Amino acid sequence: MRNQLRGQSAAAYAEPAHTPSSSRIGSDLGSPHLINSKLKPPLQTMLLVERASLIASLDTLSQRRLTLLCAPIGSGKTTLLSQWHAHRASTDAIAWLSLDEQDADPARLFSYLIGTVRSAAPAFDAWIVGRREELAEPALIDSATLSFIERLNQLDAPLTIVIDDFQCLKAPLLVRAFDLMLRRSPGYVRWVIAGRCMPELSLGSLRLEGQLGFLSAEDLKFDSPQIVELARGLCGRSLSMHEADCIRDRTEGWIAGAKLALLACEQPCADGLESFAGSHVEVARYLGESVLQEQSPAVREFLLVSSVVDRMTGELCDALLETCESQAMLEHLERAQLFIQPLDSHRHWYRYHTLFLDFLRGSARSDGAGRLAALHERASRWFAEHHLYEEALQHAFASRNDAWRGELLAHCTAQWLQSGEIPEVLRWSERLSRSEMLKEVAVCRSYIAALILCRRFDEAAATLRELQEVRGDQLDPSEAGSMRLLQTMYAVLSDTEGTLDVEDSGGLPASADAFLTGTLLTLQAYMRLRHNQFDAARRVAIRAREILRHAGNYGAGYADVVASLADRAQGDMRAATNRCEEMYAAVGSGRRNPAWMNAATALAYIRYEENRLAEAEALCVEVLPLLSVASTIENCTAAYVTLARTKAIAGQTEEARRLLDYLHSVLEGGTHHRFLAQVIGEEILLALRSGQLERARSVATEAGLIAMAGRQEWNQPRPYDEAWERYGAAYATWLIATGRQAEATTILRVLRDAARSVQYVYRETRLEALLACCLWQDGQPAAAFDALDRALSLTRGHGFTRGVFDETPALTQLVRMSIEQRRLRCVLPAHYLRKFDNVFVDKPASRAEISVRSPLPLEPLTDREVDILKLLAQGLSNQQISDHSRITLSTAKWHLKNVFTKLDVNTRTGALVRARELRLID
Numbered sequence: 001m002r003n004q005l006r007g008q009s010a011a012a013y014a015e016p017a018h019t020p021s022s023s024r025i026g027s028d029l030g031s032p033h034l035i036n037s038k039l040k041p042p043l044q045t046m047l048l049v050e051r052a053s054l055i056a057s058l059d060t061l062s063q064r065r066l067t068l069l070c071a072p073i074g075s076g077k078t079t080l081l082s083q084w085h086a087h088r089a090s091t092d093a094i095a096w097l098s099l100d101e102q103d104a105d106p107a108r109l110f111s112y113l114i115g116t117v118r119s120a121a122p123a124f125d126a127w128i129v130g131r132r133e134e135l136a137e138p139a140l141i142d143s144a145t146l147s148f149i150e151r152l153n154q155l156d157a158p159l160t161i162v163i164d165d166f167q168c169l170k171a172p173l174l175v176r177a178f179d180l181m182l183r184r185s186p187g188y189v190r191w192v193i194a195g196r197c198m199p200e201l202s203l204g205s206l207r208l209e210g211q212l213g214f215l216s217a218e219d220l221k222f223d224s225p226q227i228v229e230l231a232r233g234l235c236g237r238s239l240s241m242h243e244a245d246c247i248r249d250r251t252e253g254w255i256a257g258a259k260l261a262l263l264a265c266e267q268p269c270a271d272g273l274e275s276f277a278g279s280h281v282e283v284a285r286y287l288g289e290s291v292l293q294e295q296s297p298a299v300r301e302f303l304l305v306s307s308v309v310d311r312m313t314g315e316l317c318d319a320l321l322e323t324c325e326s327q328a329m330l331e332h333l334e335r336a337q338l339f340i341q342p343l344d345s346h347r348h349w350y351r352y353h354t355l356f357l358d359f360l361r362g363s364a365r366s367d368g369a370g371r372l373a374a375l376h377e378r379a380s381r382w383f384a385e386h387h388l389y390e391e392a393l394q395h396a397f398a399s400r401n402d403a404w405r406g407e408l409l410a411h412c413t414a415q416w417l418q419s420g421e422i423p424e425v426l427r428w429s430e431r432l433s434r435s436e437m438l439k440e441v442a443v444c445r446s447y448i449a450a451l452i453l454c455r456r457f458d459e460a461a462a463t464l465r466e467l468q469e470v471r472g473d474q475l476d477p478s479e480a481g482s483m484r485l486l487q488t489m490y491a492v493l494s495d496t497e498g499t500l501d502v503e504d505s506g507g508l509p510a511s512a513d514a515f516l517t518g519t520l521l522t523l524q525a526y527m528r529l530r531h532n533q534f535d536a537a538r539r540v541a542i543r544a545r546e547i548l549r550h551a552g553n554y555g556a557g558y559a560d561v562v563a564s565l566a567d568r569a570q571g572d573m574r575a576a577t578n579r580c581e582e583m584y585a586a587v588g589s590g591r592r593n594p595a596w597m598n599a600a601t602a603l604a605y606i607r608y609e610e611n612r613l614a615e616a617e618a619l620c621v622e623v624l625p626l627l628s629v630a631s632t633i634e635n636c637t638a639a640y641v642t643l644a645r646t647k648a649i650a651g652q653t654e655e656a657r658r659l660l661d662y663l664h665s666v667l668e669g670g671t672h673h674r675f676l677a678q679v680i681g682e683e684i685l686l687a688l689r690s691g692q693l694e695r696a697r698s699v700a701t702e703a704g705l706i707a708m709a710g711r712q713e714w715n716q717p718r719p720y721d722e723a724w725e726r727y728g729a730a731y732a733t734w735l736i737a738t739g740r741q742a743e744a745t746t747i748l749r750v751l752r753d754a755a756r757s758v759q760y761v762y763r764e765t766r767l768e769a770l771l772a773c774c775l776w777q778d779g780q781p782a783a784a785f786d787a788l789d790r791a792l793s794l795t796r797g798h799g800f801t802r803g804v805f806d807e808t809p810a811l812t813q814l815v816r817m818s819i820e821q822r823r824l825r826c827v828l829p830a831h832y833l834r835k836f837d838n839v840f841v842d843k844p845a846s847r848a849e850i851s852v853r854s855p856l857p858l859e860p861l862t863d864r865e866v867d868i869l870k871l872l873a874q875g876l877s878n879q880q881i882s883d884h885s886r887i888t889l890s891t892a893k894w895h896l897k898n899v900f901t902k903l904d905v906n907t908r909t910g911a912l913v914r915a916r917e918l919r920l921i922d
Helices: 052-061 077-088 106-120 138-152 172-184 204-208 224-235 241-251 255-265 281-290 297-306 314-321 326-335 354-367 369-385 389-398 402-419 422-429 434-439 441-453 457-474 477-494 514-530 534-548 553-569 573-587 594-609 613-626 633-649 653-667 673-689 693-702 705-710 722-737 741-757 761-777 781-793 802-807 811-820 830-835 847-853 863-873 878-885 889-903 908-917
Strands: 004-006 066-070 094-098 127-129 159-164 189-195 212-215 340-342 350-352
Touching: 052 077, 052 212, 066 077, 077 094, 077 159, 077 189, 094 106, 106 138, 106 159, 106 172, 138 172, 224 241, 224 255, 241 255, 241 354, 255 281, 281 354, 297 314, 297 326, 297 354, 314 326, 314 369, 326 340, 326 350, 350 354, 354 369, 369 389, 369 402, 389 402, 402 422, 402 441, 402 514, 402 553, 422 441, 434 441, 434 457, 441 457, 441 477, 441 514, 457 477, 477 514, 514 534, 514 553, 534 553, 553 573, 553 594, 553 761, 573 594, 594 613, 594 633, 594 802, 613 633, 633 653, 633 673, 633 802, 653 673, 673 693, 673 722, 673 802, 693 705, 693 722, 705 722, 722 741, 722 761, 741 761, 761 781, 761 802, 761 811, 781 811, 802 811, 863 878, 863 889, 863 908, 878 889, 889 908
Parallel strands: 066 189, 066 212, 094 159, 159 189
Antiparallel strands: 004 127, 340 350
């Protein structure tokens, strides 16, 4: 006999009705009662926090054929759907079904499906044919599914079917049935499915057709204001925004976690939010019962073992578990929404939710310390093999293998030392006890070198002594050679020895570490630079670079910086520029490490000197945030001073002053007299540019400059010292501004002669230019023009850099006057004036006045071209010039053509007139 099961109301399903051609339902199928609560949203989840924005999102998404809500347990899926149901149920037909594990029975599932649709659409009429045991057959399930779809197609009004806890539906035949329903149901039927994992449905075509909506765990998270509202509704507590932020950060917005945190804080013995973590007893109980215990033994093992690391890949988990199926497991965990999330779009790296990770680690500790130590070692070796040294060391310290930890730390500190990551060397080395460090000679060597390079000299000396006392007799020749290098590095950089005679290879241990050898030579080059031995500094720096070029960009770049400073000191700005540009080209596209910082800081100053201010400022702005991570005093001073100058030029005086004030505070606590003198000079100049004479006097007084002048520090010749000279120049600048030119002239001549005595052209140029301005304001124009000519001659025909103008008030006006009166013996090329047009354009005379009143050569004439010009002045023909100069006629014509082009003339007569105007010939 044909048995039928027909859809009943949501109230009871005890006695199904009969169609005219059927008898009463058979006892084999039974007459199941529908549990009424499964056919409507649960009441207890309705309130606490109103989620208006998500409800609006669901309103939009639910217009598509399928909307998915996939998130872990406790994420608020049911609560959100309940609120949305209450929002829409009065106007829309919405069928609700909450699934559970018992709904794996096909007869039960279809009974509930029919019942829930009937509750929202009373006209719906469907039945299931067959006995209960027969309905498990694929053919009958397909038949029931098609019958259900056919009846849906007979409805004539829109309907939304909500299925909650879809993860309970695991039988492939039933999942396939839902797949068929989604594809075949009429267009006015919408489906909303919520579950803890992604359903195994065919979603590709829906996604391509734009018929799939999706809300994830990320969408469902609580933000801080919602946590404040939750606290008010859950426990009547008023949270501060700081407390709410703390809960949000610790729970990552997971709603169940936020509730547990709030409830835990209400306990009498609660330690507060600071102690709340995944190991909290309530969190552990919740996650243990609701998540971990529901997993298979294989999944539980994977979760506990992989919790050893903060982030994971399939390969890493394979190494931990000694298997080869971890990538598939990670993908399974992601689909199952087991508190795991990918860290990249390629699904390569993953991490667990913070609370879940803490819970897993607490559970893993019960397996014993020995197993954990072994897992940490496996993780450490995998990270080390993949050059992820930070994580490798974290796990090495957590393992119990001291030998492996020492081997890895020695390798890492050596690598970091060579790349200039000095803070990393110090941070990880200092995690060892003192006795442990002294046993690891390679680690200790890198540690001492790092201490020396960051100028922690007392600690470096103490560690050197301890190492010598504890391991002196046990050092092999290579280690002993490295110790000698370290001792010399300490002596050179701390300036405890006046000798710099270790330059020759005979003075360097042959078996010593190459990086330490090259670094020592670089430090010696730097010390020679400080002692004004510029040729020797350049020579030693170039030699150091050759040794260091195979050890990475940091050491070689540091040597390049020293060589460029030597070039600059002797007035060869072109060579200095080329070195800095090559150095930056090697690292500019890489990560922002110390090698990049060295190159960027050096290039920023070069760009400033070239008057390319926007580029200089951009580099400084990028460098400054990194200076606290790893920097030298040289880099710090150069970056802050350069940025302060660009700010001052842009009229941002207060910002420039703040930069200098901060740098001053950094420098005055140490022994950095040379850099402090530079900053004090900058502060005085900035005050004078702003017309704040009293502020300039205050800076000079506080720095002791007036007291030094009272002792006549700068009135008598003495060996050149840069700090002494910069203080004197700053004081002289202040004297000029207050009308005391005669005193300033005396000081400036002493300072200039001192700089000249050591061939410090870079500083001599500035002092000569300042002296020219002082003489001009003192009413000595002839002497002023002579000094200006001498200053320009030191620039090798390239003209003053931007720094000379900024360090010398009134220099622009003096240069302008000398051009107008044709008093310059050195020719300034037109391209130079174009490059520095913004220096002149804001001054009393306009740029047009300069170019019209004193047209200049487009570029300097060579010595050969000047000789040709002199022969031309004697009235010689082209052939006679050729014979006299012993060059071919075509070459003579080529030189004459260049002369005419540079002087911007077309005739011999015009060339001679212009040459006499510019004093190129008598």
